[in-house]
Amino acid sequence: MELAMGIILGCCALGAGIAMIAGIGPGIGEGQAVAKACEAIGRQPEAKSEVTSTMIMGCAIAETTGIYALVIAILLIFVAPGIFAGVLKSVIGG
Amino acid sequence: MADPVVKRETLRISLGTIVLSAVMQLVFVLIKRWDMTVVCGNLLGAFTAILNFYLMCLTVQRCVQLPADKAALRIRASQSGRLFMMAAFLGMAALLPKVFNIFAAAIPLIFPTLTIMAYKLFFAKKQIAEAEKSGIKPEYRPYGDDESEEQE
Numbered sequence: 298m299e300l301a302m303g304i305i306l307g308c309c310a311l312g313a314g315i316a317m318i319a320g321i322g323p324g325i326g327e328g329q330a331v332a333k334a335c336e337a338i339g340r341q342p343e344a345k346s347e348v349t350s351t352m353i354m355g356c357a358i359a360e361t362t363g364i365y366a367l368v369i370a371i372l373l374i375f376v377a378p379g380i381f382a383g384v385l386k387s388v389i390g391g
Numbered sequence: 392m393a394d395p396v397v398k399r400e401t402l403r404i405s406l407g408t409i410v411l412s413a414v415m416q417l418v419f420v421l422i423k424r425w426d427m428t429v430v431c432g433n434l435l436g437a438f439t440a441i442l443n444f445y446l447m448c449l450t451v452q453r454c455v456q457l458p459a460d461k462a463a464l465r466i467r468a469s470q471s472g473r474l475f476m477m478a479a480f481l482g483m484a485a486l487l488p489k490v491f492n493i494f495a496a497a498i499p500l501i502f503p504t505l506t507i508m509a510y511k512l513f514f515a516k517k518q519i520a521e522a523e524k525s526g527i528k529p530e531y532r533p534y535g536d537d538e539s540e541e542q543e
Binding site: 320323324325327328329331332333334335336338345346348349350352353354356357358360361363364365367368370371372374375376 | 394396397400404447448452454455458459460470481485493500501507508
């Protein structure tokens with residue numbers, strides 16, 4: 298039972314760590330997008346308002362992937378072990 | 392100080408988040424899982440989502456005035472910091488299950504994205520239709536449904 302619980306906790310922690318790899322992508326993507334926006338504003342300073350508005354929307358959409366990863370990681374760390382432990386107890390008890 | 396663009400977008404996202412939070416509460420009532428922890432979790436999640444969006448707006452506003460390489464570095468640092476902030480808030484919700492429902496705290500984090508998608512879906516096409524009715528050819532088409540492109 299203790300060994301099984303240890304494996305469950307270890308796998309949950311490992312899964313959370315792997316899920317957070319997805320948090321790297323949005324940062325890189327947003328960085329590239331903002332760099333291009335800076336160049337665009339440098340070429341056309343009068344379009345600053347439109348570029349900023351579009352950038353904000355684009356960054357918010359790009360960040361969703363990181364938020365999904367974060368939510369999955371938090372659920373794997375704090376919620377999943379309890380659920381899996383309940384399933385394990387019911388299986389061993391049955 | 393925040394630009395008018397930042398204030399306008401934050402207000403729009405806040406309104407969308409509030410509407411979607413009300414819908415989420417309704418869903419929790421319908422599935423008979425509603426209690427005060429759902430309300431507290433929803434408040435925490437919605438506050439985190441709006442704060443995250445506002446901080447991102449402020450960062451973008453500052454970044455567009457910088458050179459390209461410095462702007463990229465600053466937005467990456469900001470994204471890491473905001474992700475850490477959200478992890479702290481969600482961790483707090485997970486560690487206090489008698490106060491916050493973790494699912495009600497996590498779901499509102501995607502409400503800003505849903506608001507933007509809903510806005511694009513409902514309002515962008517309406518604006519294009521109004522512009523075409525008034526004889527103005529819009530430069531921006533969100534779905535690429537330009538007839539002249541299809542003919543070519």
